[in-house]
Each structure stands twice: as C-alpha cells, then as structure tokens.
Amino acid sequence: MDFASVELSPEDAEFRDELRAFLADIVTDEVRRRDRETGENFDEGVHLALGAKGYLASDWHDESDGGFSALRRRIWDLEIGRAHTPWFHWGTTAVVAKMMRDFGPSELTDEVLPGVLSGETRLCLGYTEPEGGSDVATCKTRAVRDGDGWIINGSKMFTSNAHNARYVFLLTNTDPDAPKHKNLTMFLVPLDTPGVDIQPIRTIDGDRTNIVFYSDVRVDDRYRIGAVNGGWGVLRGALDEEHGTAEKEDDGLQRVAVMSEHLTLMAEAIDAIAELVTRPGADGRRLVDDTSVAYRLGRSVARTEAALSTPGMFGRVANAQTMRDVAPDLMDLLGSASALPIDTTGAADDGGAEYIFRLASPVGIYGGTLEVFRNMIAQHALRLGRPAYSPPKS
Template structure:
C-alpha cells in the first residue's frame, strides 16, 4: 500500500480553495440539522447550487469529457466529507447514471442527463421486494406490454429517496414463466407517474427509507433501459458498484471499497472515545490509565484501520462487521452516559459522532445493499471458489 503524500500543484490548490469557498458560502449548521431531522440523504438547495456551478457534471464525467481530474475528485470528496454533508442520494444517482448513459435511448438521455447535471433530478433504487430480501432476482413486480408502452404493477421495499427523487431505477419481471435472470427488464420510471404511491419510513438510525407501490403504472417504452428480458445485464454495473465489487482507480486516490466513508465516521467516534477517556474524571483520574480501557480502545482502532485498508467485497464486510463489534465496545468503555442520544442532556457528543448513534447505525450498515452474510457467501463462491451455499437441510 502506498502512503505517499500528494503534493498539490498551483492549479489543484486553487481548485481546493474554490471548493472550500463554495461550501463555506452554501453550507450551514442549520442546513445540516434540517437534513438530519428528515434523514433524506440530500440537502436539495445545496445540491442544486452544486449543479448550477457545474460541480455535479464535473464529478459525473471523465477528464476527457471535461470532468474532474483524479486529484480534483479526491479533493471534492474529502471537502464534502469534512463537513459531514449527506451524499446518499447523489451517490445512488451516480451508480445508476453509468447504466443510464450506457443503455438509455437518445430520447431518454435528452430528458434526464441535463437535469441530473443541474441538480434537478435524482435516482432511487427499486430492487428489493418484501418477499425477496437480498435475492432481488426473485422479482415479482410485473411489467406487461401494452401497445407501445408498459403497465407496471408491484411493490418495492427500501427505495430510499423515492419521496424526493424524480426517477426510480426499477427492476421488473417481464416474463414470469421465463428462466431466472433472463426474465427481468429495467426501467427508469418518473416518480410523478400516476399509479405510484410512496410511503416514507423512519429508520432506527434517524435516517429514512420508503416503500413504493405501483398500481397500473403506464409508461412509454422510451423509459426502458436495454433489451427486454436483459435487465440483469443493465443492473450488473450499478449492483457491483453498490456491493463494492469493483477495482479501485489506477490513480490510487479513491476509496479502496464502498462504505469507506462509513468507516471514517466510525473512526471519528473512536477518536472521540479516546478524547473522553483522556479527560480527568470526577475523582481526578483518567479512565485511559486503566489497562483494560486502553487495551479495548487500542483494539478498536486497530480493527478500524484494518477494515479501512481492506479492498473490494472484503472491505465492505470488514467495515460493517467492525462497526457492529466496536460500537457496543465504545459505549461500554465510556459508561452509562454513552447510551444517551446526542439531543439528550448529559450526552457525551453532539451530532452523529457519538457512540450511541454509531450503535444504532451499525445494524443498518450491515444490511445496506445486502446483508453481511450475503456478501460472505459471494466472497466464498465467486472469489474463493468454494461453491454455492446450501440453505436447506439435506434430505435423508
């Protein structure tokens, strides 16, 4: 692993200054608190301001297309993270955008690309269904031909952001009697289409997600992505990106796995715990002087560093599992006050850095895009070549 320091040239320093000036002028504590109250994963006014300045198009395009260089993209990433900006909806849109650009018709691209770049359109993921869980290929949401268009009926779970996004990247079944994975078709469906109902759900970590219902939703064929019954090929790119099953960029400046930003939030909580442990207690003693406390905090930091240094699917599992293990450890080390939410008098931390928030967040990180066990099976089967897992008892 290369830990070399990147020295910024004059152009990149000027870019960093422009980014910091833009964020300083457009981001406030009030905006961040308002977003955290909704859990929507985006600050819409800020997002549109980024689009108006050309930041979104530059992030979403290559250098050859006029986009950011590798160093500029890393600066852009880090400066937003430094302020704790919510990027979930834009991150999902970026994953889906690669498939839209590859498979959409010119007519559909004309409709959506400029809107995405201006910050006026976001995409949500419409994969999971109530009966399917992580096995999204069991899709029962039906899309049936109707003249020159389609009629869609069904239901999706965890279509996060559908309450504020403009399109849903929707997985449908177009041949119920067809072969598994060869009976699926992808659509980019406008969420203001009649027949779509969005039900918002608050999650235990103060985030939000949605259930979406589709009742005789009629759309023109131009919203289809790729060929009929070839939806798995369309979905494979965004799915691999969400799973973290992609290689890091050659420049070596990007995250080495998906969810690294979540791992950094965990590191911030662990640093906060160390800071609190070094403070003098009511009896004048520091809890860090206790060998058990220093050992457990040291072990937590070692786990975090190892997780953040682990690539691909392995890193995704390492980060999610480390968070589940470390969050209760930090709370136990810090004592009863660590169980208080940040808005509660006597809480140890404000915002999302406290151990109590990390504890509530950890189980959800372990199911984003599929459970930890699903990813362990993917590693075993597709990387280690150990064969398909067996989920039923053998017959006698």
C-alpha cells in the same frame, strides 16, 4: 497498494481549498441538524448548489470527458465526507444516469441528463421487494405490454429518496414463465405517474426510506432501459457499481471501499472519546489510566484504521463489521450516559458512539448484506465454489 503520500500541485491545493470553503458555506449547522431530524441524507439546497457550481458534472463525467482527474476525485470524496454533507443519493442518481447512457434510448438520456447534472433531477433505485432483496432476480413486480406502453403492478421496499426523486430505476418481471434472469426488464418510471404511491419508513438509525406501491401504472415504451427480458445485463453493471466490485484503476487514488465515509464518523467519535477519557475527573483520576480502558480504546483505533485501509468487497465487510463491534465497546467505556443521543443533556459524548451503534446495523444491510458479501468473497476471491443452499441429501 501504494501507501506513498501524494504531493498536491498548487492548482490541486487551490481546488481543495476552494471546495472546502464552498462546502463550509453550504453545509451549515442548520443543514446538518435538519438532516439528523429528517434522516433524509439529502438537502435540496446543497444538491442544487453543487450542481450550479459544476461539481456534479465534474464528478459524473470521466476525466477524458472533462470530469475530475483521479486526484481531484479523491479530494472531492474526502472533503464531501469530512463536511458531513447530506448527500448519499447522488451516488444512486449517478449510477442510474450511467446505466441510461450505456443502455437507454439516447433521446431519453438527452432529456434526463441535463437535470441530473444541474441537481434538479434525482433518480432512485427500485429493486428490493417486500418478500426479499438479496436475490433481486426473484422480482415479482409485473410489467405487461399494453399497446405502445406497459402496465406495471407490484411494490418495492426501501426505495430510498423516492420522495425527492423524479424517476425510479425500476426492476420488473416481464415474463413469469421464462427462466430466472431471463425475464427481467428495467424501466425509468416517472414518479409522478398516476398509480404510484410513496409511503415513508424510518430505520433504526433515523434514516428515511420508503415503500412504493405501483397500481396499474402506465409507462410509455420509451422509458424502457435495455432489451425486453434483458434487464439482468443492465442491472448487473449497476449492482457491481453499488457493491464496489466494478473494475478500478490501480493508481491508489480510488475510494478504498464503499461506505468508508461511515467509518470517518466513527473515527471522529473515537477522537472525541479519547479526549474525554484523558480528561481528569473530579477526583483527579483519568479513565484512560485504567488499563482496560486504554486497551479497548487502542483496539478500537487499530480496528478502525485496519478497516479504513481494507479495499473492495473485503473493505465493505470490514467497515460494517468493525462499526458493529467497536460501537458497543466505545459506549461501554463511557457508561450508561453514552446511550443518550446527540443534543440530549447529559449525553456522554454528545451521542457520537450511540449513533454509530444504530447506524452499524443498516450499514451491514443496504447495498447487499454482510452475509451476501461474505459469500461473494468465498466464491469469487477464495474460489470456494458456489454456496449450496439445498438440504443435505439423506
């Protein structure tokens, strides 16, 4: 890894300043407050403004295709995170649009892509089912041929942002008798099709996601992405992208690991707590003069820095595990008032650590659980072989 600092050219510095000012203008306190209340991680006004300014198109296209240079992409990622932009669903939209470009019929891509880049069309992921998400290939949602179309029946758990999206990238089973991985087909299903029912779910950190039911949903064959029973090949690319295991450039400018933006929130909470514990109380004493407070605060900073610098799938695990370990330590330093959430009178640090504590659980689940990532590290990085799940032979 290259730890050299990057000198910005005047043009790149101007790009950063312009982007920062633009985000300050559109990501207002009101936008952030609404996002906290709804848990949507999405704001249509912000999304459309980023599309209209051309930022979505620049992020989506490769540099060779007129998109951001590697350096500008890095600036873009950092500034979006620092502004607390409610924006996580751009990632899913962008990934699905890339799968369409690579595997879908070109007429469908031509129809959908302009709306994606302008911000008007959002795309969501329909993989996980109520009976399990880690092993997505066990998919039970059925798609059955019906003339020049398909009839879909089943249900999908945790289809985040479905209520703000126009299409779902849906994993279906098109041949229950075929071997696993050889019976899957992907579709881009318009979410306003009769028979689609989107029901809300709130998670422990206040996020809004959905369960979506599909009852005799008819889609034309032109919405199929990739070959019939060839869905696993399409899905693999999308999963690698989501897991952060896709091939990266070696220029040191890539996002270090997926979900590192959550650690930025934790770093901000730590900064706020460092300020609180160094402030003298009514008796003139400072909490940080207690060596155990100083030690635990220092350990939190060190672990956060280490996680922020850990790349790829190792970083994915380090980020979520560090949040899970450090957040309760931070709350402990401040006492029971740290359990009060943001905007509550008397909250020790305005709910900063409390929010990280609640966020840490889902961060270790979505996009693949920590256990599954640890298995991937064991199998692919440490070459320990495939885990054996069968009971030991007696």
